[in-house]
Amino acid sequence: MDLRERISAGLKEAMREKDAIRLSTLRLINAAIKDQDIAARGEGRADGVDEAAVLAILGKMVKQRHESARAYEEGGRLELADKERAEIGIIEQFLPRQLSEAEIGAAIAAAIAETGATGLRDMGRVMAALKARHMGQMDFGAAGPIVKARLG
Numbered sequence: 001m002d003l004r005e006r007i008s009a010g011l012k013e014a015m016r017e018k019d020a021i022r023l024s025t026l027r028l029i030n031a032a033i034k035d036q037d038i039a040a041r042g043e044g045r046a047d048g049v050d051e052a053a054v055l056a057i058l059g060k061m062v063k064q065r066h067e068s069a070r071a072y073e074e075g076g077r078l079e080l081a082d083k084e085r086a087e088i089g090i091i092e093q094f095l096p097r098q099l100s101e102a103e104i105g106a107a108i109a110a111a112i113a114e115t116g117a118t119g120l121r122d123m124g125r126v127m128a129a130l131k132a133r134h135m136g137q138m139d140f141g142a143a144g145p146i147v148k149a150r151l152g
Contacts, residue, residue, distance in 0.1 A: 003054050004033070007094060021083070025090040032057050055095065055136035062091050063141075095136045104138050108147055120151050 007029055014023040036057060037048030049057075065084045072081035099107060111129040115122060126147050131140060 003051055003094060007033075010094070021086050022090050025087045028087075029058065029061065029091065029094070032061065052132075052135050058091055058095050059136050062088055062095070065091070097137065099134065099138045104143060104146070107134055107138070108143060108150065112147070112150060117151055120148065123147055123151055126151070 007026060011023065011026040011030065014026055033049065033054055036053060040048050040053075065088045069081040069084035069088070072078070072084065107130060108126070111117075111126045111133070115125045115129050117123070117126045123144075127140065127144065130138070130143060130147075
């Protein structure tokens, strides 16, 4: 079952169970995917966005919610921060398993070897290789400094 089918099945299940938070979160996911599909059709891709783009959308949604939860906590709005964390949990159910620190290190080493990177000017190629292979499995904001340290 591909990712879109899993999201659609989750949406139907949330409707049957009358799970309001899960239902609203899955509807937001569907809306974000449809927005990207419309943009892709405008660029000539009739079938919309691919699985990697859907993973990128989900990753971006998780990142946005982490930032919102932190802002709500700083503002003393703990109930809204809890709602954001609940949405993160729902979105993460559709993302692949996150890599451990050791696995991230190994993935970075493999990407450096694969691209033949020798210095900081090659960092973009290494990050592109990581994103192509591990989208949704690692935090690229955290991986960037590790890549920079290994290349620098």
